[in-house]
Amino acid sequence: MRIRLVVALLLLAAPLAAQQKIDRRIEIAPDASIRITNMAGIIRITGWDVDSIAVVGSIAAGSGFFFGGKGQFSKLGVERRDETLAEPGSTLEVKVPRNARVWVKSGTANVEVTGLRGEFECTSVSGSVRVEGSLKLLIAESMEGNLNASGPMDVVRLKGGAGTVTIRGARGDITATTVGGAIVAMDGAVVRAHLETVSGTIAYDGSVDPRGTLEAVTHSGDVTLRLPPEISAEFDLESFDGAVFFGLMAKGAEKPFKGRPLSFVTGEGGSHVMVRSFKGEIRILKR
């Protein structure tokens, strides 16, 4: 009995013992380019006002940690020693200079980013990507995971697949595409937005720059745009096999239109709102 207990405790302790704890730091330029790789597990990146990179975390058994660079460039991450084995997942918590240009590669690892003001680019297979901050440029793609961007970013390019794309507080130029995932953009004040999905839904709640454009394209997903009632815009709405409801000014019921394009101008025009769908419903509502 005692021997069995000892063996069981040893088996439980083995993976813990095999995990490698890391705590490393190097100096780097405040606007350095930093490449981070972790295929499975979690990557947390935080921008800070210090000209160095600090990494803490735990590296899964069978994987190694690499970290190097100086001046304008640094590279760090986790690599599997045996590529044929599935990686159980490593955790990296990385602090980088706020204005750095950060590039991340993930497989299934979830990525969380806060406090950056520079540029961030991420490619993931099925991990989720969540970014908060006032970045100059955000580019992220995930085939299966959710993509979430929050903050007054200048340029946002999000490519999803099956997951949901959520954008909150966008101010500049945004492009978001998915295949089946929904696209939700809230509290936006966009200069140019192009939202495109095949079967997902699109929901936009915000304003459009007086000379800006807002475009939404779906095949079968419904589109709902909530806009300020005083918006001056040219509207160009068309769903071939779905209804179009325009309730921006109406005090009473929305009027449904079907089977024909709907083009009109509110106020003096200026911005352009274009929606195309094959069989999704289009709803233009007031915020």
Place this chain on the structure above:
Amino acid sequence: MNCAELRDRFDAYVAGTLSEAESVAVESHLDTCIACHEALANHDRALGTTATLPRSVSPPTDLWPGIEQELASRRRLRGRVTLPGWLLAAAAVLVIVVSSAGTLLFMRRLPSASPPVQPSNLTALESQYSAASAELAEALERARPHLSPETVATIERSLRIIDEALTESRQALAKDPGNAALGQLVVAAWRQKVDLLRRAAALGKAG
């Protein structure tokens, strides 16, 4: 298309004003050229920064007293200057031309990312997309062993969704061949398919 030719087309590509054939050529070059990919990202950043600049800048309100004083002192020094009528007229025309061009430029709406597709261009365009997607599907087959079963299932599901959308849009377009907006939806579905295949093939290659 080489790197120099590609970079000459950055503005038009980002603005979405390239022909679809040129867009496909640009994208296939970008898929294989890291230098151009980074150059485009830099270009995109510059555009983003420009887009966030203020639309107008008001001069400080306390400038005028200084200017007035300066003008008064110059008038005192030089006396009255008389310009011939023809010069004043030419100056007026110049002011009108410059200000109109400026207004046009300033008021120009940002270009659409989904420009309408002329039905006459659609056949050629579709054959290019079709060839590109066949090539990428082969690349995906080669990459398949490196992808997890879950990822493969997601890719196949996504491709089915896109193919159904493509079939429906094309059937509708066959009944109404002059409909440019339907053409836009057909092209959007092709673009999604080529993009999905490219990303999926790249994942397998990287994995």
